[in-house]
Amino acid sequence: MSLRRILALLYREAVQGPKNFIFIFTIVVPLGLSLALGLIFGTFFSGKPRLGIVDPGASRLTQLAEAMPGLIVRRYASEAELRDATANGAVDVGLLVSADFDQRVLSGQSGSLTVYVWGESLLRDRVLIGTAIADWLRELAGHEPPVTIVTTMLGANNDLTWQQRLLPLLVLMTVVFGALMLPASSLVSEKQRRTLHALLVTPATRAEIYVAKGVLGVALSTVMALLVLALNGAWSSQIWLVLLVLFLGAVLSAEFGILLGVLVSDINSLFATVKALGLLLYAPALIALFPMIPQWIAQFFPTFYMVDPVIAIVQRGATLPDITGQLAVLGVMIVALAGALRVARER
Amino acid sequence: MSEPAIVAEDLTYRYGDLLAVDHISFTVAPGEILGFLGPNGAGKSTTVKMLTGQLRPASGRALLLGIDVARHPKQVQARIGVCFEQPNLYEELSGVDNLSLFAKLFGVRDVDINALLRRVGLDGRGADLVGRYSKGMKQRLMIARALVNRPDILFLDEPTEGLDPTSAEAIRRVILEEQQRGATIFLTTHDMYEADRLCNRVAFINSGKIVALDTPHHLKQQYGKRMVRAEVVGSDGKLLTREIILDRPETPAEIADLLAHQQVVTLHSEEATLEDIFIRLTGRGLA
Numbered sequence: 001m002s003l004r005r006i007l008a009l010l011y012r013e014a015v016q017g018p019k020n021f022i023f024i025f026t027i028v029v030p031l032g033l034s035l036a037l038g039l040i041f042g043t044f045f046s047g048k049p050r051l052g053i054v055d056p057g058a059s060r061l062t063q064l065a066e067a068m069p070g071l072i073v074r075r076y077a078s079e080a081e082l083r084d085a086t087a088n089g090a091v092d093v094g095l096l097v098s099a100d101f102d103q104r105v106l107s108g109q110s111g112s113l114t115v116y117v118w119g120e121s122l123l124r125d126r127v128l129i130g131t132a133i134a135d136w137l138r139e140l141a142g143h144e145p146p147v148t149i150v151t152t153m154l155g156a157n158n159d160l161t162w163q164q165r166l167l168p169l170l171v172l173m174t175v176v177f178g179a180l181m182l183p184a185s186s187l188v189s190e191k192q193r194r195t196l197h198a199l200l201v202t203p204a205t206r207a208e209i210y211v212a213k214g215v216l217g218v219a220l221s222t223v224m225a226l227l228v229l230a231l232n233g234a235w236s237s238q239i240w241l242v243l244l245v246l247f248l249g250a251v252l253s254a255e256f257g258i259l260l261g262v263l264v265s266d267i268n269s270l271f272a273t274v275k276a277l278g279l280l281l282y283a284p285a286l287i288a289l290f291p292m293i294p295q296w297i298a299q300f301f302p303t304f305y306m307v308d309p310v311i312a313i314v315q316r317g318a319t320l321p322d323i324t325g326q327l328a329v330l331g332v333m334i335v336a337l338a339g340a341l342r343v344a345r346e347r
Numbered sequence: 348m349s350e351p352a353i354v355a356e357d358l359t360y361r362y363g364d365l366l367a368v369d370h371i372s373f374t375v376a377p378g379e380i381l382g383f384l385g386p387n388g389a390g391k392s393t394t395v396k397m398l399t400g401q402l403r404p405a406s407g408r409a410l411l412l413g414i415d416v417a418r419h420p421k422q423v424q425a426r427i428g429v430c431f432e433q434p435n436l437y438e439e440l441s442g443v444d445n446l447s448l449f450a451k452l453f454g455v456r457d458v459d460i461n462a463l464l465r466r467v468g469l470d471g472r473g474a475d476l477v478g479r480y481s482k483g484m485k486q487r488l489m490i491a492r493a494l495v496n497r498p499d500i501l502f503l504d505e506p507t508e509g510l511d512p513t514s515a516e517a518i519r520r521v522i523l524e525e526q527q528r529g530a531t532i533f534l535t536t537h538d539m540y541e542a543d544r545l546c547n548r549v550a551f552i553n554s555g556k557i558v559a560l561d562t563p564h565h566l567k568q569q570y571g572k573r574m575v576r577a578e579v580v581g582s583d584g585k586l587l588t589r590e591i592i593l594d595r596p597e598t599p600a601e602i603a604d605l606l607a608h609q610q611v612v613t614l615h616s617e618e619a620t621l622e623d624i625f626i627r628l629t630g631r632g633l634a
Contacts (some may be wrong), residue, residue, distance in 0.1 A: 005451070010450055195437060
């Protein structure tokens with residue numbers, strides 16, 4: 001395999017790519033959907049986390065909270081009002097500070113704080129407010145004070161917001177559409193326009209042509225998937241692990257796309273085939289949308305192994321050992337499809 | 348004697364039950380132009396595909412420049428140029444970009460793309476998108492693309508079909524220049540005039556078999572009839588055509604009789620065309 005020839009072919013793909021509507025779709029659709037979801041579910045432009053406080057004793061905690069620039073603080077007169085506000089999503093977190101709280105903490109006695117959390121609030125907002133409360137307590141007491149925090153979840157009884165539940169679908173759409181359709185449509189187009197014949201009577205091999213087509217799809221869809229995660233507030237501290245999973249998922253999709261491109265003779269048949277396969281491709285994401293469906297069913301679909309590890313990392317804080325099994329399955333599928341491609345390219 | 352540039356030994360190819368190429372064998376000498384003539388479906392394109400490594404023969408083998416094509420297609424393809432019958436250029440790219448891409452694929456660094464475009468009459472149009480080219484311009488660009496690696500063997504499939512006379516003549520001139528450079532040329536064509544004018548030898552293929560292979564001159568001698576065709580005024584005043592076959596014992600007497608007793612309007616000697624010979628050999632035309 002010649003890197004020089006692959007780069008020459010890749011350059012042509014990249015120059016022609018932006019004129020291809022699938023290329024444009026790969027960029028526009030995930031971004032558009034992310035923006036739309038952000039607008040619909042109000043998290044994209046929500047900006048700062050919102051903290052509600054009931055503070056009958058004029059605690060220093062409230063002063064510190066109100067002085068924090070990255071936080072919206074709303075005061076409530078009673079615990080009942082605070083609970084209502086939290087349950088309705090008017091605030092992400094509600095904080096009940098007892099009248100003698102500062103006095104107890106400053107005298108070295110143990111204190112307690114009641115915290116209400118809105119069930120659909122973003123994990124990012126919860127973490128931010130939680131960390132801030134811990135800082136304020138240290139500043140109030142001058143050391144780590146003996147404070148018990150009692151947390152109660154209010155509002156929708158779901159751990160995940162709709163935006164979070166739609167994230168697998170967005171990630172799959174980005175990876176599958178870009179990495180699968182770009183190489184597939186490019187290959188079919190070359191067959192239809194007979195330019196593939198011209199390439200195949202040069203020293204360029206089929207493998208080099210496939211790699212060049214695959215690389216563009218993999219690169220574009222991986223970048224777009226990262227962007228989708230960022231736009232949906234799902235950026236993880238383990239970004240390299242997320243990148244690895246997205247990359248492997250994109251490689252699997254690209255292999256499948258090239259296989260389709262080899263087997264299918266025209267662009268209409270390609271779209272018909274992908275449409276027919278749509279349910280299979282997107283099934284894991286659709287199952288994730290509806291928690292009442294047994295989630296283990298998703299494991300029967302190959303795309304589960306490219307999307308679930310990503311979601312596990314960004315939403316459940318999974319680490320490499322947690323997703324090793326899924327990555328192994330993904331690796332086996334990549335090798336198997338590479339074998340299938342080897343057989344198919346002899347056709 | 349130098350090694351043949353192309354050797355086909357018992358080449359055979361099947362599409363399912365259809366025997367498209369039926370055990371054909373021939374050689375082409377270096378620097379020779381071989382015309383490959385036959386009607387649609389005769390097996391011309393399949394033969395070219397086997398010779399250029401696009402199809403693997405069912406049996407037999409093809410050697411180009413001494414290399415087994417089926418075993419080492421990429422080695423062979425690095426040294427050949429192929430011009431397809433149907434335009435298959437990247438229409439969203441310019442003429443220059445099309446040629447640059449193929450130069451890179453062939454690993455050719457020192458190619459003068461502008462000179463190549465000038466040779467095929469496309470100077471000044473290299474920056475234009477190929478999608479805006481006329482059919483003749485596309486065909487000339489395809490020829491330029493086939494020449495980008497200075498091939499030892501050039502495969503040309505109907506290179507002048509459907510072109511205006513100027514474009515066709517420009518392409519024929521390039522073919523002859525390439526022959527002078529030393530390239531071997533495998534020319535597939537329906538155009539008998541072109542084959543007669545350009546080819547050192549022609550092969551007739553019909554139903555997957557080569558039915559004749561020789562120089563146009565020998566084929567005409569072997570299979571054609573030389574004759575004299577005369578237009579004479581008939582007894583009713585109308586023009587009649589008389590044909591007298593040459594090279595027979597009674598020919599001189601028949602010509603003398605014609606001139607003595609008929610009012611001759613025109614008198615021409617004629618030899619058979621390649622198409623006449625093909626029809627005689629196969630019972631069908633080339634179209």
